[in-house]
Amino acid sequence: MKGIVFVGFFELVEKEFGYEMVDKLIASCNLESKGIYTSVGTYSHNEMVQLVTKLSEFSGVEVPVLLKTYGQYFGKAHLRKYNMFYEQASDTFSFLESIHNHIHVEVKKLYPEAELPHFDSNRVSDSILELVYTSARKMSAFAKGLIEDTALYYGEEVEISQKNIEADGSKVLFTITKL
Amino acid sequence: MDKELLLRKIERLELARKAAESILESKSLELWESKQLLETKVQERTLELKQEKEKAVAAQKAEKLFLANMSHEIRTPLNAIVGMIHLLKETQLDGKQGQYADILKSSALILQNLISDILDFSKIDAGKIEAISEQVNIKTLVEELLKIFEPTAKNKGVELGLAFDKNIEPILFIDPKLMHQVLINLLGNALKFTDSGQVTLTLELISKEENCQTIQFSVADTGIGIAANKLDSIFQDFTQAESNTDRIYGGTGLGLSISKKIVDLLGGQLTVNSVENQGSNFNFILKLKTNPTKESNTSSTPQKFSHSSGLSVLVVEDNPMNQVYLETLLDQWSVNFEIANNGIEALEWVKKKKFTLILMDCQMPIMDGYEATRTIRLDDKGTPIIALTASSMREDKEAALSQGFTDFMTKPYTPEQLKEVLLKYDI
Incomplete structure (x- = not known):
């Protein structure tokens, strides 16, 4: 998956939940990239699945809602x-x-x-x-x-x-x- | 945000920046490589195209040269054939023999026309023909032209007419040779495709200005006409309206294409209106300069040789058949002459004797006509030297003149043409 999707995701998480949430996600997921994303890189799709699932768990918002919200943000911002x-x-x-x-x-x-x-x-x-x-x-x-x-x-x-x-x-x- | 969190954020962003930089580095390397590859490909393709273009140009040149050479090769024996037919016709022939000789003569003329069609075509295409401007009486020109077709028209029972607008000032400037050629083509075609009715050449004044008049030339017939869907293609090279036209009527299919090119050259546009089975009308409009002051004095050449004893012609010619042809004609006209088989022999004769005129073949073994002429011109600037050549390319003529030749005669030539040249230089 293109890095821009990860970078955009962290942007939105930081904006909505604060950087603490980003830090928490990185610490609690088993990320091959260690959460070091750049928009020009390519990363495993599995990392996005982990991140979204964990965010849902931490925030109590359902995965589809999170994804749809992120889709709206990603379109507009990127x-x-x-x-x-x-x-x-x-x-x-x-x-x-x-x-x-x-x-x-x-x-x-x-x-x-x-x-x-x-x-x-x-x-x-x-x-x-x-x-x-x-x-x-x-x-x-x-x-x-x-x-x-x-x-x-x-x-x-x-x-x-x-x-x-x-x-x-x-x-x-x-x-x-x-x- | 606490300090540790901030540090982790900074560290993560720092690492991400480094990772991005390294990705970008390798991306730009990839870009550079593909740019190199593209540049090499462009260079290769450019070279290929250049080579292909050179090949095409060379092939075109070879084709032109081939045409010129072929015409040369064909003209040389044709010259002998035409000459021999003229001589044959002057001997005692019985009825049948005379008939055969007539057929030979007309067939040789057809062949000659075909060759000049093909040559004209290649020359116009190569841009070797330029329109010159000469003062001409257009009325006389078209009247004489029609005379050529009178026998054919009479035979076919077709009425041949001229409608010459009396408002046209007949003295004007035009290239008479090219004008002749176009009208001969158009009239010849009209007669060819008309079996009853009329063929009319019309010259109509469109407008008149000071020193200039615009004239419409048209050749109308009541012949087979051209189908509407064929009208566009008839001016194309080697095309006739019907593929079987050539079998019925003959021709190379170059006539109209040449005429169109010539009319273009003269500054007009050849167009056609035609209705199948009713007839065709080919026409073009030319803006021609007029000179109201005086008519050119078309040199009234004396019809008899004014030669006196002691003056003579040197014939330099390697082909025995052409030698016989020239010998016979000069004998008939009681002109003294000597024969040289090549340039070396010609130089020897020139040393021994003073000639009034030299007829010089251009291509000969041992020493060709160009070299012989150059050598003669070292000492003798005055004696007219006429180049006899099978080539009719304008540039060959220019080349000949630059070598020291006085004039130029294209083979095959008729007795009349030779006579004209001899008269011109007052033998």
Whole structure:
């Protein structure tokens, strides 16, 4: 998993719970990286699982809620720096549709080793888009947070419903409806 | 935040910074390497492209040279054939023999036209033809041109007409040779594809300014016409409207393409309107300069030789057939001459005797015409030396003139052409 996801995660934890929580997470998880993350590095996905699980345990907030909140924060604080991708799309739907064929192609050029989630899209009507998230990382809640931030960027109000296609959460159908 | 926590934070951030730096270092090394690789690839590709371009240019040159050489090779024997036919026709022939000789003559002429078509085409493409501007009586030019086609038109029962706008000032400046060639092509085509009705050449004044008039030239026929979907392609090289056209009507498919190129060269644009089975109209508009002051005095050459005894011609020619041709003609005209088989023999003759004019073949064994001419010119600047060559490339002509030749005659030449040259230098 790209280091930027870890760096962003610690940023949000420090902002919401204080640096003590970051320190506590590092001390209580068995991290190969020892919590020394840089945005340009790549780290085991397992570390993120441990960190989120521990944070849920310490804070009492459920993992999906944590992930979705983090997704919203990550989109706003980090992804929007890559404004060329946002400018090329005219609205939430066209941006989401461009992830697989355009954005991820460019990401792969810069980080050939990156393992990216797969997004298949299907425009059901002018106001409904189906997006199928497929990833062994099972972080669909994080993806949902990102989708919400995308709609926020384009100033659109959307309703997102979520349904597991695979019971373990490795394949999830999002139905996004413009309101 | 307590001190220890702060220290741990600082230590963690410090280590992260170092880790990031080392990742960035290796990333920039990767970048540098891929930049090197790209640069090498660009250099390789540039070199490849350069080589390919050189190859293509060389191939094009070779093609041009091949065309020039082929035309040279074909013109030399053709010269002998045309010459011999002329001589043959002057002997006593019975009816059948005369008929055969006529067929030989017309076939040789067709062959000559084909070769000059192919040559013109390659020369225009190579940018070797330039339009010159000469004072011409355009009315006389087109009238004489139509005379060439009268026999054919009569035979076919096609009416051949000229509509010359009387408002056109006939004395104007144009390249007569190129003008001739375009109109011959267009009229020839019109007659070729018309079996009944009319072929009309029209010259119409579009506008007149001081020292300049704009004229539309058009050749209209009532022939087979051209299908609408073929109109675009007829000006392309080696293309005829129908692939079987050449089998029925003959031709290289170069005529219209050459005409179009020539009209371009003259500053116009050749266009066509045509309706299948009703006829075609080829036309172009040229803006031509006029000179109201005087008509050029087209030198009225005397039709008889004014030679007196003691004056003679040196014929330098290695090909025995061409020698016989020249000998026979000069004998007929009672012109004294000597024959030299190559440049060395020519130099020997020049030492021995004073000639009025030298006819010099350019390509000969032992010593060629260029070298012989250069050597003669060391002592003798005055005697006209006429280059006889199978090459009709303009640059060859220029090369010949720069070597000291006085004039230039392209093989195959007719008796009339030779006579004209001899008269010009007043033998």
